[in-house]
Ligand SMILES: Nc1ncnc2c1ncn2[C@@H]1O[C@H](COP(=O)(O)OP(=O)(O)OP(=O)(O)O)[C@@H](O)[C@H]1O
């Protein structure tokens with residue numbers, strides 16, 4: 396499914412690899428961990444699992460893994476290593492402490508599976524300390540520069556769709572309008588993909604200004620065309636809680652009677668899709684290939700079906716643009 400680079404130079408075999416998951420959990424983190432562990436063991440490299448992301452790293456909560464440690468996890472949601480958000484890791488002194496923990500155990504390389512924040516932490520860790528790092532994009536948000544796809548995005552979109560298809564039944568039966576909030580504080584990737592796939596009447600995302608007038612006239616036009624008065628508007632959660640309720644209020648002022656349904660954390664859990672399992676497995680195993688070939692301070696992702704690497708500095712600095720053409724296509728399909 397993915398074109399995998401073949402490396403010839405393999406003179407940088409790590410003494411031992413540690414792996415952690417960080418930030419919001421995402422479906423596919425487990426097959427990614429499995430990929431790292433099995434590929435490392437295949438080369439005779441010791442591999443350690445760190446519990447609870449950077450919080451566990453700082454206090455040395457880690458243990459050696461073997462092939463059985465990752466048996467029967469390819470199909471499991473969440474992360475067997477657990478995850479966390481760790482404010483303390485933003486402090487360089489704390490990162491130094493983390494590096495010392497690794498060195499004491501004879502570990503010289505770390506694989507970080509997480510979102511943009513987690514990859515930022517990984518970049519600083521290697522810049523300031525003698526630890527090599529590889530990042531893997533593990534987030535449902537798909538908001539990471541340097542990869543077309545992130546581990547968990549596909550599953551999250553499908554989970555949201557399953558829920559919205561059910562809400563659609565009720566919307567049709569009662570001729571009612573639903574605002575369905577999906578995840579995405581700063582990015583509308585989930586909302587755009589879900590909106591297209593569920594046939595939403597409108598999609599609201601943080602990247603573009605919300606035009607209540609436009610939503611109202613779209614709904615009015617639907618009624619005039621004989622499409623009925625039920626509808627689904629997919630709304631990305633946006634930067635602060637409550638924005639979907641604010642939008643509902645504004646629509647009420649325009650004579651609409653919307654109901655709000657917040658999908659929330661169901662989007663983060665569940666069995667990873669086949670797509671996410673394959674992506675995660677390939678990226679996990681590739682992390683070990685890249686380490687053995689001497690790479691450091693990169694994220695491994697996919698572009699146009701190829702496994703590719705991007706310097707973490709770029710991943711952090713640049714933001715992934717929403718596909719404008721795709722969003723325009725969605726607008727066309729509403730009409
Ligand atoms: N600027 C930073 N410097 C050092 N570490 C950071 C930085 N930003 C984030 N991190 C570390 O990464 C952790 C996770 O970051 P964040 O909460 O942004 O989630 P994420 O990795 O982007 O995942 P997601 O957005 O999918 O939940 C933080 O709790 C912190 O430990």
Ligand SMILES: O=P(O)(O)OC[C@H]1O[C@](O)(CO)[C@@H](O)[C@@H]1O
Nearest residue numbers: 418419420535536578579580663
């Ligand atoms: O569970 P928390 O910490 O509230 O995080 C929610 C955020 O995490 C994400 O689910 C990504 O992991 C975002 O889509 C969402 O905005």
Ligand SMILES: [Mg+2]
Nearest residue numbers: 510511512534
């Ligand atoms: Mg993030």
